Amino acid sequence: MNSLYLTTAEQTLFLALPQKIQEGWKVEAENISYEESEAKQRVRCKFMKLSPKIQKSMSSVASAVSPEGMEKWVASLDLQSLTDDDIRELFYALGPVSIGRILERTIPLVQSDTDLEAVAAIAVLRHVIFTPLKK
Amino acid sequence: MTPLTSTQEMAPRADDQRKNGRAGTSEVPEQFDGKLDQIAQLLDGGRENDAAERARLAVSLTNTKDREILASSIADRLIELKDQLERNAVYHHDFFEVQPGEDLLTHIRTVVDERIGRQILNEANRGTFASSLAEAIAHDPEALTKIQQYYPDFTWDPKQGDEALVHALEQRFVKDFSDQAEALKKELELEAEVALEKSDVLERVKDKKGMFTWATEKVKAIWAKKSVRVATYVVVGVAATLLIAWGASYLLAYLQGLHAAALEGTAAAIEGATEAGGALAPVSGLEGAGSVITGGLPSAPPIPNIWIGEPVL
Numbered sequence: 001m002n003s004l005y006l007t008t009a010e011q012t013l014f015l016a017l018p019q020k021i022q023e024g025w026k027v028e029a030e031n032i033s034y035e036e037s038e039a040k041q042r043v044r045c046k047f048m049k050l051s052p053k054i055q056k057s058m059s060s061v062a063s064a065v066s067p068e069g070m071e072k073w074v075a076s077l078d079l080q081s082l083t084d085d086d087i088r089e090l091f092y093a094l095g096p097v098s099i100g101r102i103l104e105r106t107i108p109l110v111q112s113d114t115d116l117e118a119v120a121a122i123a124v125l126r127h128v129i130f131t132p133l134k135k
Numbered sequence: 136m137t138p139l140t141s142t143q144e145m146a147p148r149a150d151d152q153r154k155n156g157r158a159g160t161s162e163v164p165e166q167f168d169g170k171l172d173q174i175a176q177l178l179d180g181g182r183e184n185d186a187a188e189r190a191r192l193a194v195s196l197t198n199t200k201d202r203e204i205l206a207s208s209i210a211d212r213l214i215e216l217k218d219q220l221e222r223n224a225v226y227h228h229d230f231f232e233v234q235p236g237e238d239l240l241t242h243i244r245t246v247v248d249e250r251i252g253r254q255i256l257n258e259a260n261r262g263t264f265a266s267s268l269a270e271a272i273a274h275d276p277e278a279l280t281k282i283q284q285y286y287p288d289f290t291w292d293p294k295q296g297d298e299a300l301v302h303a304l305e306q307r308f309v310k311d312f313s314d315q316a317e318a319l320k321k322e323l324e325l326e327a328e329v330a331l332e333k334s335d336v337l338e339r340v341k342d343k344k345g346m347f348t349w350a351t352e353k354v355k356a357i358w359a360k361k362s363v364r365v366a367t368y369v370v371v372g373v374a375a376t377l378l379i380a381w382g383a384s385y386l387l388a389y390l391q392g393l394h395a396a397a398l399e400g401t402a403a404a405i406e407g408a409t410e411a412g413g414a415l416a417p418v419s420g421l422e423g424a425g426s427v428i429t430g431g432l433p434s435a436p437p438i439p440n441i442w443i444g445e446p447v448l
Contacts, residue, residue, distance in 0.1 A: 001349045039322070043329045055238050079358045084351045092336050114357075121353030128343045128350070129336055 004120050005030040005127040007100060013107040021110060030123065032130045036097045044093045050086050053078065091125045099126040163216060166225050169250035171196065171267040174205070177212055190275030193268040194282060197308060199315060202251055210244040255312045256319055262309060269304035273297060286311075 006014055007030045014027065057076065082090070091099065103122060110116050164173040174196070175189045195201040213220060213230055220226040233242045254264040272278040274297075282304070283289055291303035340347050 001346070039325055040329065043322070043325050044333075047326070047329055047333060049237070052238075055241075080355055082355065082358075084348065087351045087354060088336065088340055088347070092333065117353055118357040121350040121357070124346050124350040125354070128339055128347045131339065132335065133339055133342055 001120065001124070002026055003028050003124075004116075005123045006103070010100070010103050010107060010123075013104065016108070017110055021113070021116060024113075025116065025120070030127060032096050032126070034096045034130055036095055041093070041095050041098070044095060048089045048093045050089055051083050053081055054086055087125070088129065092129050096126050096130045099123075163220060163223075165223070167213075167229075167247070167250060169247070169252070169254045170264065171271060174209060174251075177209060186271070187275055187277070189271045190278035193271035194278045194285075196251070196264075196268055197282070197311065198285065199318075203248065206248040206251060207244055209247045210240060213243050213247070214240055252319055256316045258316075261312050261316070262305075265305045265308035265312060266301075268308055269301045273301045273304055
């Protein structure tokens with residue numbers, strides 16, 4: 001897998017990376033058309049169905065009543081144990097605009113192939129989840 | 136003022152239940168349709184004649200946000216009473232039967248929210264519901280003061296007596312509930328749209344299974360290495376999504392203040408460590424949070440506008 005599904009703005013950021021890092025990657029234009037709204041994102045989040053382990057983490061969020069509590073809560077999330085279904089649910093809830101924001105922040109940070117693979121993976125998740133099937 | 140008694144709501148009283156040989160369940164209404172009497176009975180543990188408490192609940196039921204918080208309290212109470220309530224076939228079927236993988240508390244919250252919503256959405260229920268709230272509030276000065284704060288333009292003619300006040304409140308609530316019903320209708324339409332889209336997403340993932348699996352493996356791998364800077368941004372996004380999911384429906388107001396302060400503080404600390412050339416602290420998982428959260432929309436309220444900015448990608 002060496003395709004990077006990027007919007008025009010993201011491509012600009014990618015092209016600003018050192019040539020050595022860009023080598024071996026094929027940029028594909030990301031053309032998702034998605035009408036996003038605050039209300040829609042809330043509903044997507046509301047409809048999120050996660051595995052019991054992650055659900056259990058949610059029950060302890062009430063302890064995050066201070067910045068320190070918040071940090072501890074986030075640190076306690078065992079994100080490595082997410083299932084594929086959890087990842088689909090989470091990225092769908094995030095939505096293409098939020099994922100785009102994450103990509104815009106992360107692309108300029110890329111320093112290695114490993115970093116770029118992470119960017120590619122996030123972009124692929126957005127592409128798969130938010131590209132309608134051809135009918 | 137003489138307390139009025141609601142005649143519209145038919146929830147059985149505690150003594151009726153005892154007569155029916157259901158000792159031990161006296162504080163629980165026979166069914167739960169989201170009516171004021173039932174809510175008071177359930178939360179009050181048999182003190183449903185406590186007019187002040189009833190008035191307080193009635194005030195909470197007049198606005199959407201407080202209603203959501205109240206729905207959460209009711210759900211917690213139903214969970215507390217689970218062992219007892221499961222013996223009631225109606226409760227068992229409506230509240231405690233969940234789909235595999237479905238979270239019980241979330242399910243109950245949704246049902247409670249929906250039941251209360253029905254009192255407002257349904258035109259036939261609306262008048263009765265408004266009337267029960269009006270009666271409860273009209274006879275409690277504290278509750279009435281709250282309502283006057285909520286609706287600064289609310290007026291009635293005190294010379295016309297208590298009934299005029301009840302009537303004025305009832306009219307006001309009916310009007311307000313009509314507006315809320317419109318908003319709820321839009322919300323339900325949006326929910327239907329998202330449900331449909333979500334079922335499409337399952338098909339899309341099936342169709343591109345290979346790509347999807349490759350990407351999930353990579354994402355899991357980067358989460359395993361929190362030292363990868365890119366991972367930290369994704370962790371922040373995911374954590375915030377979890378918070379929204381949990382808070383949006385039930386504790387949004389509470390989370391709104393907490394969220395921004397927590398993330399900003401953590402981001403500042405992490406930024407300092409990064410600039411100093413130190414390794415990113417693997418414990419927090421919030422590295423770069425400030426950039427993600429506040430970078431795009433510095434003046435926006437924290438939760439609702441975390442990422443949303445452009446309407447179309």
